[in-house]
Amino acid sequence: PTVALPSAAWCPVCLEPFRDPVSIHCGHHFCRRCIGRCWEWATGTFPCPRCGATAPERSLRPSPELARVLGIARRLARGGPEEEEEREEGCQKHQEPLELFCREDRALLCGVCRESRAHRAHEVLPAGEALRGYKEQILARLQTLRDDRDKLLELREAEMGRNWEYLEKVESERQRILSHFQGLCLTLQDHIQGLLAKLGHLEREAEKEQEENLTSLTKEISRLDSQIQELEKKCQEPARTFLQDIDSTLGRLQGEQFQPPPSPLLELEKKISLFKERNVVLEETLRSFQDILMFELPEKMPVTLDPSTAHPQLLVTPEGGSVGWASAPGPPSEGPGHDPSVLGQPGITAGRHCWDVEVPPVGSWALGVAREPPETTRTPPEEEPPEEEPPEEEPPEEEPPEEELWSLGLCQGQFWALTSLGRVPVCPPAVPTRVRVCLDYERGRLAFFDAPRRALIFAFPEASFGGRRVRPWFLVWGEGARL
Numbered sequence: 001p002t003v004a005l006p007s008a009a010w011c012p013v014c015l016e017p018f019r020d021p022v023s024i025h026c027g028h029h030f031c032r033r034c035i036g037r038c039w040e041w042a043t044g045t046f047p048c049p050r051c052g053a054t055a056p057e058r059s060l061r062p063s064p065e066l067a068r069v070l071g072i073a074r075r076l077a078r079g080g081p082e083e084e085e086e087r088e089e090g091c092q093k094h095q096e097p098l099e100l101f102c103r104e105d106r107a108l109l110c111g112v113c114r115e116s117r118a119h120r121a122h123e124v125l126p127a128g129e130a131l132r133g134y135k136e137q138i139l140a141r142l143q144t145l146r147d148d149r150d151k152l153l154e155l156r157e158a159e160m161g162r163n164w165e166y167l168e169k170v171e172s173e174r175q176r177i178l179s180h181f182q183g184l185c186l187t188l189q190d191h192i193q194g195l196l197a198k199l200g201h202l203e204r205e206a207e208k209e210q211e212e213n214l215t216s217l218t219k220e221i222s223r224l225d226s227q228i229q230e231l232e233k234k235c236q237e238p239a240r241t242f243l244q245d246i247d248s249t250l251g252r253l254q255g256e257q258f259q260p261p262p263s264p265l266l267e268l269e270k271k272i273s274l275f276k277e278r279n280v281v282l283e284e285t286l287r288s289f290q291d292i293l294m295f296e297l298p299e300k301m302p303v304t305l306d307p308s309t310a311h312p313q314l315l316v317t318p319e320g321g322s323v324g325w326a327s328a329p330g331p332p333s334e335g336p337g338h339d340p341s342v343l344g345q346p347g348i349t350a351g352r353h354c355w356d357v358e359v360p361p362v363g364s365w366a367l368g369v370a371r372e373p374p375e376t377t378r379t380p381p382e383e384e385p386p387e388e389e390p391p392e393e394e395p396p397e398e399e400p401p402e403e404e405l406w407s408l409g410l411c412q413g414q415f416w417a418l419t420s421l422g423r424v425p426v427c428p429p430a431v432p433t434r435v436r437v438c439l440d441y442e443r444g445r446l447a448f449f450d451a452p453r454r455a456l457i458f459a460f461p462e463a464s465f466g467g468r469r470v471r472p473w474f475l476v477w478g479e480g481a482r483l
Contacts (some may be wrong), residue, residue: 009070012050014144018070021063024048025055029063055388080429101130198275206268292454298352298438303344303472310342314476323474324364325480343370344472354438355472356451359410363481366418368407369439369446370473371465405473406460408435408448417458426456437472441465 011018013034020032026048030038038049045054090097096110104122114124125133234242234249304320315326323342344355348369357367407418407427415426432450435457439446447459474483 009066009073015138017074018066021070022060023068024052024061025059026051028065032060035060057455085145091211099127100124101127103130104275195279202268202271202275205271209268298354298440301346301355303352303355305474306343306345306471311340312341314342316342322482323476325476325478339475340477341366341473341475344474347372347469347471348439348441349467349469350441352438352440354436356434356436357474357483358434359432360482361433363479364409364411364475364477365481366407366409366411366473366475367435367437367483368418368448368473369437369470371404371468371470373404406446406463406474407473408458409475415457417460419460426458429455432457438469441470 009017011021011034012028017032018029020030022032022035023029024035024046028048028050031047035049038368039046039058042058045056046058047054059138059303077329089111091110094112096111096112098108098110100108100109100111100114101107102122102124105119108127109119109124113119149302231253271393305316305323307316307320310316310323313326314323348387359367381396404420405418409416409418414426416423417426427449430450430453432452434451436451437446438448438449443457444463444465445461446463448457449455450457476483
């Protein structure tokens, strides 16, 4: 019964007659509930759903006059016959009322247009019937959109709830980590204070015993000085006086024999040695803890072999994930560098990184990092005067400086820690099948672990990279060698 209401009496949000109408800052009217739902999640500004005009704050003004008019219209619609629909303008061509609707062309027609050749074969309905049919379709679609909107609102609420739960879990994990590490730091700090207190006690005890020892030595020196002065004076006496009590003098000298006082240093050294022995276990535990952190904390870095840096005797797979020794007769040909090695990428200039390498039990291989040499620039030769002189021989090209290496390798069944300056034998408890290389660039620490066992094989504690880029480095030699 409310279809006869003018369009101004319909809410532009729900497309139904106003219920509790209110006006907003721009003058447009809406249902209080509809505009409230539109502004439910608005922050900062409040836009009009119809014209888009914004306001800095929420402002709803009731419209009692419009509400009374709508109430009267509803009562009239319920109590009397259905009002005639608002008549539109007539057909511009025939000046007849537009009372029909063509379904094919979806256009309003008058009676004359209905009989024209353009619409004679089309399905034509009364305008009111077409209005009701299309309005039912629109209302059905409107209800579907409302249902979808409600579902999306529920989904948004659920997503916001899950997001808050996720953030709460992250914060809880942050607090847990801080609590554990702060507790560990406090424990270590307390232990450090205890050790320093014990060392302070040993220091004070050593100072006290040293002072007592020096006092004793000073007294003994003073006593000996008195005896020396007494004997010197005795020697200066006349012969008769000197010989009168020679027996007592000789007896006193024979009875007093010098005995150096015992030194307290031996006892202090024993106490310090005992103190060190008690802290060996703690030092080993802290060292193991540092190794575990260096093994677990860095994120794994994907390493790809760079074929342009590979020695000609090596074969690098197309995807850059493996390198092996090429079976070819004769000695290896000369190529980039003297060792059959290849560099990986990307390069490293900061941070903590690690990567795993599958290693074979046979052949000879090595892996680690190489520091790139400084770039060398050659000065161009000076221009010679245009004189006819025999051409000078070009100087031989300078060999590029060798890279500085820090690596771990296997050669003829023996493990070695290798640098550009030398090598040190290494004896791991077991032959590894997968080696993890862990690099802390800022601290200059490079460590090699048996990855499956999480056991440290060897570590370079103070590698100096000089602020230059380092790259993963790999070497293979001999049949069956592959990384």
